[in-house]
Amino acid sequence: MPILVMKFGGTSVATLDRIRRAAKRVGVEVSKGYDVIVIVSAMAGETNKLVGFVNETSPLYDAREYDAIVSSGENVTAGLMALTLQEMDVPARSWQGWQVPVKTNSAHSSARIEDIPTDNIMAKFGEGMRVAVVAGFQGVSPEGRITTLGRGGSDTTAVAFAAAFGAERCDIYTDVDGVYTTDPRIASKARKLDKIAFEEMLELASLGAKVLQTRSVELAMRYKVKLRVLSSFEEQSDDAGTLVCDEEEVMENRPVSGIAYSRDEAKMTLVSVADRPGIAAAIFGPLAESGVNVDMIIQNIAEEGRTDMTFSCPVDQVKRAEKALNDAKTAGHINFHDLIADTDVAKVSAVGIGMRSQSGVAAKMFKTLSDEGINIKVIATSEIKISVLIDRKYMELAVQALHDAFELEKAA
Amino acid sequence: MPILVMKFGGTSVATLDRIRRAAKRVGVEVSKGYDVIVIVSAMAGETNKLVGFVNETSPLYDAREYDAIVSSGENVTAGLMALTLQEMDVPARSWQGWQVPVKTNSAHSSARIEDIPTDNIMAKFGEGMRVAVVAGFQGVSPEGRITTLGRGGSDTTAVAFAAAFGAERCDIYTDVDGVYTTDPRIASKARKLDKIAFEEMLELASLGAKVLQTRSVELAMRYKVKLRVLSSFEEQSDDAGTLVCDEEEVMENRPVSGIAYSRDEAKMTLVSVADRPGIAAAIFGPLAESGVNVDMIIQNIAEEGRTDMTFSCPVDQVKRAEKALNDAKTAGHINFHDLIADTDVAKVSAVGIGMRSQSGVAAKMFKTLSDEGINIKVIATSEIKISVLIDRKYMELAVQALHDAFELEKAA
Structure with missing residues (x-):
């Protein structure tokens, strides 16, 4: 079956109700025939709480302990998402980073993903499981310690999984409904873009448009992962949100996109x-x-x-x-x-x-x-x-x- | 160096201040020349919060997901304890159950510990690390999934580590200062016991005295682990609290102990x-x-x-x-x-x-x-x-x- 990666950010899983709403979206894709890999962030506020604990305990903290602590929020959401899907009769289970394993280098707190073996999850898909819920933002170092990918790292986890599993698309569910020509809070005429090229998204991301982590866009560009940004708070059609894709697929022929x-x-x-x-x-x-x-x-x-x-x-x-x-x-x-x-x-x-x-x-x-x-x-x-x-x-x-x-x- | 196991329950690590106080106790034992294995529970209230999430999400939950979720609280405390010790210049690092690994059977939510390899932690002690902080209550199944040992399971983790590492003693720090002849809230004349035999403690534990998890006492009895129950809220001398030990070591010669x-x-x-x-x-x-x-x-x-x-x-x-x-x-x-x-x-x-x-x-x-x-x-x-x-x-x-x-x- 074709594979779809769906990523839900912190505001999209902030409460049990929102997790339920996100799970329904996953259920829709499953019913279309996709095997789905869901990447989840921590419930909104959890990571900040844990980071606060670390900073109060040790201003010049050991990044290895920081990673072990702050990665726990994603584990909770992954388990809750799996349980919610099971309640909806969708066969699902959770994976923590070390269980996949998401192999990274040892650069704690800003680690880079080096390899994602697919056999473990693919075997479960083969047994009838329809959704693999994976804790985002985290991995495991060659020394067997937990690493994290930096703030916003769950975007990168999602794109890396889409690349590793040859997913048809990587949908990033967030609290905005796409990428805009500019910030709608500043220019009321701002218009949502249907499509944007990787290169443009990369410039926008690094210039301060906080929709996607810069590294996730780099990765999507390198591995030609179709990336879609859309809102978890609205009913979605198949062409909702903004598709981040190859230059050739962007039909608009204007000098400036945003x-x-x-x-x-x-x-x-x-x-x-x-x-x-x-x-x-x-x-x-x-x-x-x-x-x-x-x-x-x-x-x-x-x-x-x-x-x-x-x-x-x-x-x-x-x-x-x-x-x-x-x-x-x-x-x-x-x-x-x-x-x-x-x-x-x-x-x-x-x-x-x-x-x-x-x-x-x-x-x-x-x-x-x-x-x-x-x-x-x-x-x-x-x-x-x-x-x-x-x-x-x-x-x-x-x-x-x-x-x-x-x-x-x-x-x- | 001789090894000591110290276990801190939820109320003893409920806040960053209390973690600091507990770390100071650990520092005292390190300065006496012990290599210390610290077993920590989740911060008081955290496990109940997570269990609440699970029950609300799925009344007949998948115990494998339950375990993945509720074990996260201990991981946070373990990291924070390691950071606190490092701040006090005590070389320390944290271990999660799967990292040791604490090998259990697959009876999720009430798993039994089957093996605790010591090489990993002993190697670090050999390199100069003085404190291994281990997340209590959790282990990993033969299938590589996270297991938990049942409520109060951190006591059992502590005793199992003391047995595996041949620790001189296993100190259980809690919110009471020992085992009493009866509940002081009911009988004001209740007296703290200096020593109690394993068999007596086992009867008291299973009869409702909630000081220790029953299984931890069984394990201590089988492996002859000297177990001490004492308060984390008082200054401690070497003979504080209650020692749970072999019958022969209990000097009191009276028909009824409690x-x-x-x-x-x-x-x-x-x-x-x-x-x-x-x-x-x-x-x-x-x-x-x-x-x-x-x-x-x-x-x-x-x-x-x-x-x-x-x-x-x-x-x-x-x-x-x-x-x-x-x-x-x-x-x-x-x-x-x-x-x-x-x-x-x-x-x-x-x-x-x-x-x-x-x-x-x-x-x-x-x-x-x-x-x-x-x-x-x-x-x-x-x-x-x-x-x-x-x-x-x-x-x-x-x-x-x-x-x-x-x-x-x-x-x-």
Whole structure:
């Protein structure tokens, strides 16, 4: 029988009633003839409670114990989901990560899945079991200890199972009904997309649209897993939600598919850096070593051997960046007059695979912002993305203006 | 290094503060030179919450899923205890049942431990680890599924580890400071015992003194594990609490060591049973098959071929007993005029290994009750126990009078 993977996030299994509703959705797919692998998160709030226990007990905790503790929430949901399905006369059983086993590396708290043997679950499907309920977010290390995949890791578990079992599709049930052209809370004209390309989803995910864990999208792209995002709170038809798929399957032919934003950015400027070959390495090497995620970089034209260097990073890494740069200055590796942090900025990005073939997107974006009187502080581009750093107070205006300019409210 | 097993029950690990207090006790034993195996229960209330989820989801639940769900509470405590010990610079790590592995049979929800390999934990002790924290109450079946040992099962986990590792002693930390001559809430003169023999503890445990799970005492007796019951809420000296040990080590030389009671009894009488050889088997066979735990039995002298048969059983099994007996009557296997259930009774028992060598204990017990005007309905005796069934309203009076009569308030 064809296999379907269905993943239910924390809000979709927050209560026994919601688990029952999710189980009914699973039952519908079973009755269509699918063998189903259900991946569950912990009931909403449980993981945060456990993480709180860990932080209160041991601020610099042993990540192996952290993983053993926080993975327990998923085990509870997996068992409850299996029992609920059994009550509906759907043959089901639960698996914890180590029982499959979901083999990961030893990078506790952010482990990567290395292998998922299918024999164990396939044998049960062969015996008439129709649903394998698997605790998401967790695996087991080569040393036999429990690992977790990082927050949002159940998305990655789901995609990895879909790849390993050659599933027809991987449905991600969540509390929104799909991927939107932008955040509907900011732009009321935001429109749900029927389809989006992996590459676009990847840019949107990493740009702050919190629908899917970035790694799950990477994995889906690599293994060509058809990924669908849909709501567990609405009655669903077969074409509900948003399908994340190969570029070729996305019919829309427009330059921009969505507008993303991020509030949690900071702009840092090294004023009057002594310019010389290798200066970029001397600046960004220490930042990387300190774990600062530098996003955009801009360098002014040098005058009289000195230049200004500006970059952006997450706002909660500013202190770390300042320390790294001041240490490098003290050690004599770099020389600058001043270091200015501007935490009152936001990043707004236009994303679309159509940019590859259609020109003028950047020009249209810059003109739109200019017409609204919004000053652009930093620009960064990739093949399918243009990002700008602007004053935070203009963020909502910029998103709305760009959404209008690229006519995203209209279906292509 | 010598090995000590320390078990902390649910109330002893109910909060992060209490886990810290328990960890300090562990630290004291480590500093004395012990390698310690700590067995933990779930934080008080957690297991009940999970059992509630299961019952609400599926009244006739799959015990394999029940076990997978309710075992998660112990995993959380084990990790938190390990982290707390690490914070105190005591090298520690956690083990879940399947990681040791604690091998059990497949009797889910009331599994029996069959083997505990010691190599894994001993290797870590060899590398300098000082405390192995093990999630109690759980194991893994030959099929690789999680099992649990029944409520109170962490006591059994502790004793089984003490036996497997040849531990010097198994300390059970709980919310009472030892085993008493009777329940202090009923008899204010109740005295804590310094020592009690395994056989006595076994009778007291099965008679309703809820200090230790019965099976843990059986196991301790079989493998000669020195068992100590003590409070996690008081500062402890080396001779605190009550030591449960071999008969030879108990110095007290008195006929009775304790008075136990149980409120949850019922008396059932078959009136005017047609008496014939094999009638007892015809009555108690169907009861056993229906899962009724018959405790005491009394048969009147037969007159004119008919007799009355009285027995006691737990009060919540009365309905089941009635059905079994009426079915047997309908099927023509037995014949009686009436079936009377008296649920307003209680069982009071005197327990003591001294009974073996000292006579007159039963006579003294019956006279004491008679002097108080308490009528005895049924009597049952074993080598070290005399139990009587009486009207429930006299239960407290009977316990107090017997405690006085055998002078249990005085140390021997």
